[in-house]
Amino acid sequence: MKILILGAAGMVGRKLAERLAKDARIGGIPISHAVLHDIVAPVAPAGAPFGSECHASDFSLPGAAEKLISSRPDVIFHLAAIVSGEAEADFEKGYRINLDGTRALFDAIRRIGDGYCPRVVFTSSIAVFGAPFPQAIGDEFFTTPLTSYGTQKAIGELLLADYTRRGFFDGIGIRLPTICVRPGLPNKAASGFFSNICREPLAGKEAVLPVSEDVMHWHASPRAAVGFLIHAASIDGAKVGPRRNLTMPGLACTVGQQIEALRKVGGEKVVARIKRERDPVIEKIVAGWPRNFDAKRSVALGFRAEATFEDILKVHIDDELGGKIV
Numbered sequence: 225m226k227i228l229i230l231g232a233a234g235m236v237g238r239k240l241a242e243r244l245a246k247d248a249r250i251g252g253i254p255i256s257h258a259v260l261h262d263i264v265a266p267v268a269p270a271g272a273p274f275g276s277e278c279h280a281s282d283f284s285l286p287g288a289a290e291k292l293i294s295s296r297p298d299v300i301f302h303l304a305a306i307v308s309g310e311a312e313a314d315f316e317k318g319y320r321i322n323l324d325g326t327r328a329l330f331d332a333i334r335r336i337g338d339g340y341c342p343r344v345v346f347t348s349s350i351a352v353f354g355a356p357f358p359q360a361i362g363d364e365f366f367t368t369p370l371t372s373y374g375t376q377k378a379i380g381e382l383l384l385a386d387y388t389r390r391g392f393f394d395g396i397g398i399r400l401p402t403i404c405v406r407p408g409l410p411n412k413a414a415s416g417f418f419s420n421i422c423r424e425p426l427a428g429k430e431a432v433l434p435v436s437e438d439v440m441h442w443h444a445s446p447r448a449a450v451g452f453l454i455h456a457a458s459i460d461g462a463k464v465g466p467r468r469n470l471t472m473p474g475l476a477c478t479v480g481q482q483i484e485a486l487r488k489v490g491g492e493k494v495v496a497r498i499k500r501e502r503d504p505v506i507e508k509i510v511a512g513w514p515r516n517f518d519a520k521r522s523v524a525l526g527f528r529a530e531a532t533f534e535d536i537l538k539v540h541i542d543d544e545l546g547g548k549i550v
Contacts, residue, residue: 225250226257226295230283230329231303233262235406236347236449240301241276243450245269250299251458261292262304284325289332296336299457300344300393302329307413308351311373312509322376330383334392344384344395345456348469350442352378352399353514360518363471370512381469388461388468396456396464398522401444401474401529405540414509418443421479422486422537425497428550434503437480440515444474444529445539452527459525467521473529475536476516485533489541490549 227244231237241260249255258276260266261283268276281288283304293300304325305311311318326346333342351374352367367378377399384395405426406419417434418441424431444452452472464470477485487495519527530536541547 225253225255225299226259226297227255227299227301228259228261228292228297229266229301229303230261230292231301231305231347232260232266232278233264234303235408236403236446236453237262237266237301237303239446240303240450240453241266241269243454245272245274247454248273250454257295259292259295259297284320284328286328289325289329290335293329293332293336293342296340296342298342300329300333300342301453301457302326302344302346303453305347305377306373308349308371308373309414309416309509311376312371312414315372318372318376322373323379326376326380327383330387330392334387341391342393343457343461344393345453346380346384346395346397347453348377348381348397348399349374350399350401350471350514350517352381355512355514357514357516360476360516361471361514362518363521371509385466385468389466394461395468396459396461397469398452398456398527399469399471400449400452401442401472403446403449404443404536405544406446407540407544414506415441415513417506418479418482421498422482423540425486425494426490426537426541426545426549428497430497430499432499432501433479434501434506435479435510436502436507437483438478439510440476440478441510442474442476442514442517443533443536444472445536447539447543448474448529455527463525470522470525470527471517471519473519473523473527474517475530475533477533482533485537489534489537494549
């Protein structure tokens with residue numbers, strides 16, 4: 225099995241490559257070769273029992289997608305995207321990467337023809353939903369995004385479903401929760417503070433909370449996100465049916481509940497490192513986001529996430545801090 229990971233230099237892409245290097249197979253089928261791609265050069269995972277190539281380019285440019293799929297990968301993980309805050313700040317860039325790049329990839333696959341029909345795993349987002357919301361968003365709730373990023377992802381979902389219906393590829397779209405706790409440095413995602421108020425204090429640093437503690441959101445860990453991707457790569461498409469885009473399971477909790485979980489795991493000295501500085505721009509963006517889901521379809525199909533925010537914090541401590549808190 226040959227695989228292609230677009231967005232392989234990002235946090236989730238890197239963790240996916242590392243997990244696949246460890247597992248060496250998807251759905252019981254051995255991986256023979258991997259192509260890793262991003263706008264900056266990814267790093268091949270250490271110890272992989274299969275060959276890897278790493279490439280850096282803008283996949284939205286003419287001809288770039290064709291080169292990436294020239295080896296006819298069996299599974300394509302499409303994680304490449306401009307994050308929510310940057311897509312809102314830079315309208316043209318957001319549409320060029322998140323929409324035009326996605327369609328360029330899909331069309332490059334379509335034009336190969338000759339029976340080529342890879343599994344395409346497309347990372348969408350809960351940003352495809354817009355207010356007003358029910359208490360918990362079910363699988364029948366419509367997509368009415370209130371951000372450019374959400375709009376770009378929603379269009380990508382429609383394209384994925386239609387190209388799958390036409391037999392150009394076998395697509396599965398997964399709407400990721402906000403991934404928390406993200407390792408590394410803060411990025412331009414408007415949701416970044418959800419991770420910042422946990423990651424920085426656990427590492428002995430101060431963090432800014434720009435919203436009120438009653439803000440509720442939908443979370444899953446990076447480890448769960450990688451599990452979603454791998455499961456989506458091997459799931460039986462017939463069981464998914466024609467509705468190819470799935471809301472992933474997660475955990476709904478308020479910022480206040482996040483902080484209480486942080487207090488239980490790290491103590492008062494860790495929580496004291498959070499500084500409250502309200503940001504009206506961030507608050508306005510967050511106000512239009514969904515808060516809670518009833519993801520029955522994905523759970524029934526075998527996707528799994530954490531049950532408590534303490535579990536999410538422990539994943540971060542184990543995977544990123546060597547089990548230790550500063």
